[in-house]
Amino acid sequence: MTRKTLVVGNWKMHGSKEQVAAYFSELQKAIQNSSDKLLNEVVVCPPFIYLAQAAKLLEQLPQVKLGAQDVSGFTQGAYTGQIAASMLVDIGCQYVIVGHSERRQYCQESEEEIADKFFAAKATGLTPILCVGETQAQREEKRTESVVLGQLQAILTRQGVQSFQDAIIAYEPVWAIGTGLTASPQEAQAVHLLLRQTLAEYDVGLAQRLPILYGGSVKSSNAQQLFAMPDIDGALVGGASLQASEFFAISKV
Numbered sequence: 001m002t003r004k005t006l007v008v009g010n011w012k013m014h015g016s017k018e019q020v021a022a023y024f025s026e027l028q029k030a031i032q033n034s035s036d037k038l039l040n041e042v043v044v045c046p047p048f049i050y051l052a053q054a055a056k057l058l059e060q061l062p063q064v065k066l067g068a069q070d071v072s073g074f075t076q077g078a079y080t081g082q083i084a085a086s087m088l089v090d091i092g093c094q095y096v097i098v099g100h101s102e103r104r105q106y107c108q109e110s111e112e113e114i115a116d117k118f119f120a121a122k123a124t125g126l127t128p129i130l131c132v133g134e135t136q137a138q139r140e141e142k143r144t145e146s147v148v149l150g151q152l153q154a155i156l157t158r159q160g161v162q163s164f165q166d167a168i169i170a171y172e173p174v175w176a177i178g179t180g181l182t183a184s185p186q187e188a189q190a191v192h193l194l195l196r197q198t199l200a201e202y203d204v205g206l207a208q209r210l211p212i213l214y215g216g217s218v219k220s221s222n223a224q225q226l227f228a229m230p231d232i233d234g235a236l237v238g239g240a241s242l243q244a245s246e247f248f249a250i251s252k253v
């Protein structure tokens, strides 16, 4: 079975109006001047405030899709500072990252809140990219499996395996994020397989179709080895997605 392959750029809190314009102009040139094929889907997730500008620029670059880095778990109302899933759809987003480890850590997002966000996204037709991953300490304590399965279970207990229909999982070991340390292709593959096999216990077809991305210090020099693994379907890229040329290099098949 061939699964959808994707590369998703998470800009985190980087960028300016000027940089957004320059980035998409460079990315457009790189795509147009190249005969290389891209992965099935290339997605860029700028900060909320630049989504409208990016959406406008992407009208000229339909190969690249737009995503957000977070979403409210509420549909609308008195939630100062939050952004509803319907607003993301309104502005042209198709994807949204939920449960990123930086939000779990700095914003104390609970499993319950993350599940609310995941289902709020799904209810509007956005594709949620659920991030799971263990910390360095958890890995050393040999708790990787229980941590990632617990994060998966928080979604499964709400609405069962069908929750993952038209969703994406990103395995991002926290110790590999922004550190230059990448999980080896074999280490990452083992966790991806565990996630897929766990979902396959409920629905084999769905588990086979579900894209599972790897994230954590992915760059053009290590992407191919990771993508060669049978259960790694692409990458969620932080730092290396900030340079259009480098991001493009990762996106090539």
Ligand code: 13P
Pocket (backbone or CB within 6 Å): 010, 100, 172, 176, 177, 178, 179, 180, 215, 216, 217, 218, 236, 237, 238, 239, 240
């Ligand atoms: P880096 O690629 O900078 O390690 O970040 C990974 C990440 O957190 C993407 O969401």
